[in-house]
Amino acid sequence: MKWLMTRRVRSNSLTLAVLLAALCILCLFSMGRKDVQNPNHSSLSRLTRIGYDDIDGPEKACNCTAILEGKPEALNEAKILTMHKSFIESLRIPDHFYVNASKDCTNFKMSRKYLTFPLSREEEHFPLAYAIVVHHKAQNFERLLRAIYAPQNIYCIHVDLKAAPSFFDAISSLASCFPNVFMVSRREKMIYNSWSRVQADINCMADLMATDVAWKYFINLCGQDFPIKTNLDMVRKLRVLDGANSMESEAMSAGKLSRVQFVHKLVYGYWKADGGKKKGPPPFQLPIFTGNAYILVSRAFVLSVLEDHRILALIEWTKDTFNPEETIWATIQRMPGVPGSTWTSSKYDMTDMNAMARLVKWSWHEGERSSRQAVYPPCQGSHVRGVCVYGAGDLHWMVAQQHFFANKFDTDTDPVAIYCLEKYLRQRVLAQLREEN
Incomplete structure (x- = not known):
């Protein structure tokens, strides 16, 4: 009888253990399903651990x-x-700090609190491409990069050929810590008000198009820019644009006409008019518009800049004008057939306050x-x-x-x-x- 009672106790204990194991498996399965249904769950906990100070x-x-x-x-x-x-x-952080700190990339990214994982599927499936033109103050650049960094995006960095070697070393050391941040393949010597500013962006455009990242929109920046929107904010607004571009593009005022009416060249280090020599008319009788150097444009727009014969002709015509970064993009944006462009009518003029860039x-x-x-x-x-x-x-x-x-x-x-x-x-x-x- 005692043996029988002991056997029943063992049997009941075994049954209870099986039931408990089943409940544990069910709980784990439920938790797994919850994480699958909510892909942001792990991102939220990881981000919370990073902190904000x-x-x-x-x-x-x-x-x-x-x-x-x-x-x-x-x-x-x-x-x-x-x-x-x-x-x-x-x-203040000196440039050499970044050279030394980036020798240990893992520690650098952790200590500088970079967000090294996609925060949502929505962002992960809508990568952005950046071109950032810089010439000094590595601390400004690093804070900008940290603020906009996401692993699904891609970043082309152009350092002015005139920049101090210590600054170039700091930026290239930073870039080496990230697989999606790279130095432009061809650097330009930046001359104020000349074509070099535009060429720097075009060099990055070509490099970005050559990558394997299927980015959706192109954004160009300088080292003293800073975001006022999160990456998710940007992605959602760009989805609404649905292939359209956003940039300043207005009819050129009378006071700016001389910029494109006369040939300009480098004179003692400054970009100046070449003795009153007049330029010929723009190719294909294109009307010239004015805007600024900074744009939000689709991948298809960038491809047109690199391949459209009309745009290539306009680029050659614009190279000896004054402040070409304030005319080239604004003009391309009004060309028929360019992806995301608008009509030439003044009804489609867009000011810098209405453009999102x-x-x-x-x-x-x-x-x-x-x-x-x-x-x-x-x-x-x-x-x-x-x-x-x-x-x-x-x-x-x-x-x-x-913006x-x-x-x-x-x-x-x-x-x-x-x-x-x-x-x-x-x-x-x-x-x-x-x-x-």
């Missing part, structure tokens, strides 16, 4: 939340901070909203050649705009502005992942 930022010295809300007290405190040279110096404050367009001539509020930072170098006080207005990027930022002028903007973007990324979950 910027290792370069004045975390304890300023209140970014209040700054983004435009609170006067927080803005005044930030302004006072940037007036102290010692504060600026304490956050880049937000810039020019000093002559600043003013109070009550002024009929003002386009945007006064710069809260400083000005360089008429362009606002943003301060922390510009952020509240800036993040409400539709993808803003220019100019400078860590040597207002590191608080970049720090708070990057923190805002990281927090927005986390919020977007939580919404998806």
Whole structure:
């Protein structure tokens, strides 16, 4: 009898163990299904572990939340901070730091908090291509790269041939840590207002087209740009464009006509008119439009730039004009048959405030909203050649705009502005992942 009771206990224990094992398997299966149904689950947990306190930022010295809300007290405190040279110096990172730090790429990417995994399937299946033209301040560039980096995207970096060797070494060392970041195959010697700025972008366009990445849109930047949208924000807006391009393109004003009416050449290091020598008419009687150097264009547009015989003829005609980066893209955008282009009618003119590519404050367009001539509020930072170098006080207005990027930022002028903007973007990324979950 005792033996029988012992056998029954063992049998019941075995049955209970089997039931518990089955329940565990069922739970694991359910968890697995949950992760499959929600691909962002692991991304969210990994991103949460990365954290958001910027290792370069004045975390304890300023209140970014209040700054983004435009609170006067927080803005005044930030302004006072940037007036102290010692504060600026304490956050400066020399170029050689990146050469040494990138010798251990794994540690570099982890310590600098790069997002090295796709944050969503939507972004993973819509890769972007970047061309970034730089000539100094590796710290500015590295913060820009970190803010826009995603493993599914691809990045072509053009360093001015005139740049200091220490700067080139810093950028190439950085690029070597990422399989999807590369140095352009042909560098240009950048001359202000000359064709070299456009050629640098075209060189990157050709290199990007030669990669295996099936990127959808091309975005060109300089080292003092910074995003004001997350990668997911950009992808969703570009999906809505559905192959259309977004850039400034307007009829050329009378004051700018001389730029394309006379031949220009390099004179003692400056791009100047060649003794009043007049140019012939544009090829195919193309009307010339004006815009700026920065564009959001489809892959098909880029292919046309490299292959369309009309565009190739226009490129040759434009090479000896003044400030060609402000005419070439705007003109191609109005050419019939170019993918994503628009008609030449003035009804299709697009200003820089309506184009999504880049937000810039020019000093002559600043003013109070009550002024009929003002386009945007006064710069809260400083000005360089008429362009606002943003301060922390510009952020509240800036993040409400539709643009993808803003220019100019400078860590040597207002590191608080970049720090708070990057923190805002990281927090927005986390919020977007939580919404998806």
